[in-house]
Structure formats: C-alpha cells, structure tokens
Amino acid sequence: MTRPHSADGREPAAVELRGATVRFGTRTLWEGLDLEIPGGEFVAVLGPNGSGKTTLLRVLLGLQPVQAGEVLVDGHHVRRGGEGIGYIPQQKAIPEDVPLRARDLVGLGLDGHHLGLGLGGRRRRARRVDEALAAVGATGYAHAPVGRLSGGEQQRLRVAQALVGDPRVLLCDEPLLSLDLAHQRTVSRLIDERRRTAGTAVLFVTHEINPILPLVDRVLYLVDGRFRFGTPDEVMTSETLSELYRTDVEVLRVRERLVVVGVEESGHCHGAVAPAEEAVAP
Numbered sequence: 001m002t003r004p005h006s007a008d009g010r011e012p013a014a015v016e017l018r019g020a021t022v023r024f025g026t027r028t029l030w031e032g033l034d035l036e037i038p039g040g041e042f043v044a045v046l047g048p049n050g051s052g053k054t055t056l057l058r059v060l061l062g063l064q065p066v067q068a069g070e071v072l073v074d075g076h077h078v079r080r081g082g083e084g085i086g087y088i089p090q091q092k093a094i095p096e097d098v099p100l101r102a103r104d105l106v107g108l109g110l111d112g113h114h115l116g117l118g119l120g121g122r123r124r125r126a127r128r129v130d131e132a133l134a135a136v137g138a139t140g141y142a143h144a145p146v147g148r149l150s151g152g153e154q155q156r157l158r159v160a161q162a163l164v165g166d167p168r169v170l171l172c173d174e175p176l177l178s179l180d181l182a183h184q185r186t187v188s189r190l191i192d193e194r195r196r197t198a199g200t201a202v203l204f205v206t207h208e209i210n211p212i213l214p215l216v217d218r219v220l221y222l223v224d225g226r227f228r229f230g231t232p233d234e235v236m237t238s239e240t241l242s243e244l245y246r247t248d249v250e251v252l253r254v255r256e257r258l259v260v261v262g263v264e265e266s267g268h269c270h271g272a273v274a275p276a277e278e279a280v281a282p
C-alpha cells in the first residue's frame with residue numbers, strides 16, 4: 001500500500017480521527033473525537049462497559065460507519081478489509097468442530113498478502129506462520145485442531161494471526177483475558193517489541209491498565225459520551241476521572257500500580273476498587 005505524504009512531506013499518522021461521531025439511533029456514543037496516533041505509539045483505551053471502546057476499533061476496521069468526521073489509517077480513509085491492520089478480537093471460544101489446525105488459523109492473517117505464487121510463495125508463507133507461532137509459544141500445538149485447545153492457547157493463536165501480516169496498526173480488544181500471568185507477559189512483551197521494532201501503532205482496549213502501564217504512552221478514556229486523551233499522568237488523575245465520571249473518584253499510586261477508588265463497574269475493574277474494598281490497598 002502506498003503511503004500518502006502530507007504537504008510538508010511528513011509521514012501520515014498511523015491512525016487519525018477528526019471530529020468522529022458515532023450514533024446509534026438517538027443515542028450519541030461519542031462525538032467530535034480527535035485522535036492522532038503516530039506509528040510506534042501504545043495507546044490504552046479505557047472506560048466502563050458500553051462506553052464505546054469496541055465500537056472505536058470497529059470504526060477503524062471499517063465495520064462501523066461514523067455519522068460525522070473522518071477516519072484515516074496510514075493516511076487512507078478506512079474501508080472494510082483494508083490492509084495494514086492487525087486485530088485481536090474480544091475473546092470467544094472457537095467451537096470444537098471448527099475444521100482448522102492452529103497453523104491454518106494463524107495463516108488466515110496472511111490472506112490478501114502477496115507473498116508470491118508457486119513453491120517459493122508457499123515456503124515464504126509457511127516460514128512467516130512458523131515464526132508467528134514460535135513468537136507466542138504455540139509451536140508445540142501448531143497441528144492441533146483449534147477447537148480442542150484451551151481458551152488461553154486459542155488466544156495466543158489470535159495474537160499470532162494479528163501479527164503475522166506485519167500490520168501498521170494493531171487493534172487489541174482485551175487481549176490478556178484468560179491468559180495466565182506468564183502468557184500475559186509474553187503477549188504484552190511481543191506487542192511492545194512489535195511497536196518498537198516495526199513502528200506499529202497499538203490501540204489496546206482494557207479494563208485493567210496495571211499489567212500494561214509501563215508500556216502505555218497515552219490513554220484514551222471514554223465515559224458516557226465524554227472522553228479524554230493524554231499521557232497516563234494527565235488522564236489518570238483524581239481530577240480528570242472525577243470530571244469524566246461526574247462523581248468523586250480518587251486515583252492512588254500504590255507501588256507503581258494505579259488504584260482507582262470510587263468507580264464501580266459490572267464485570268471488570270480497571271485497577272479499580274469499589275468503595276467497600278478501599279481498605280484493601282496496601
């Protein structure tokens with residue numbers, strides 16, 4: 001894909017939203033969203049259930065139209081099936097009878113890539129798949145039927161599938177769920193390495209910022225149509241979160257971890273403790 005340059009010859013941002021607005025019927029999910037994310041940046045996308053985090057990823061994938069504004073990936077207006085994006089979707093178990101081996105699933109991430117025809121092309125493709133499997137520690141089950149693998153094993157394959165095509169932008173929807181601590185570290189390290197060596201921009205949706213906090217350059221925090229975009233030090237403060245949630249929220253730093261007090265969420269917590277648990281913070 002050719003990369004258009006701006007008038008001053010600079011490379012375009014990996015991701016750019018200008019005044020983007022999404023509405024479902026009469027409900028405005030968010031409006032006037034401006035984001036400019038250069039290659040190599042790691043952005044955590046936070047917010048309570050239903051605040052529109054997954055919808056933002058769907059917008060970037062060209063699966064969800066915006067009602068106003070512009071959305072560009074690598075300088076091109078997004079379209080469904082566009083190149084250059086790797087996507088780790090929110091986890092759903094793969095049905096047991098899906099007739100795919102682990103390496104076939106990873107290979108799907110190369111569909112649409114032109115690696116050449118004939119034996120040479122097939123070899124290049126196989127090598128890329130082998131490397132991606134090895135990177136997530138999945139070589140040992142490369143030939144297993146995917147439906148028989150555990151949730152964590154399947155998740156590592158999704159990560160390999162998203163990375164195998166060398167994406168310019170990597171969209172991750174809670175990719176650490178159901179991974180044990182060792183594999184959470186493997187996967188975060190892999191994503192971090194990719195953005196450092198290949199300049200891939202990362203948008204990482206999560207309810208739990210602490211495992212990735214050292215990697216995060218900026219945070220996009222969405223709450224009920226309001227949003228804030230900035231460094232963790234700018235966004236993860238009592239003042240900013242109290243404004244966003246329109247209630248008193250306290251952000252504490254405890255041994256390099258962020259503890260958000262006063263925000264109750266159903267389902268998950270992003271380093272948050274509900275008021276009844278406040279005393280737990282050591």
Ligand SMILES: Nc1ncnc2c1ncn2[C@@H]1O[C@H](COP(=O)(O)OP(=O)(O)OP(=O)(O)O)[C@@H](O)[C@H]1O
Pocket residue numbers: 024029047048049050051052053054055056
């Ligand atoms: N196609 C659609 N039509 C109508 N409403 C939709 C559609 N897609 C999403 N929504 C609504 O938009 C809101 C945001 O959904 P989204 O999945 O983006 O939230 P989220 O922040 O990722 O939530 P979670 O943390 O629970 O995963 C939800 O209330 C959802 O029901």
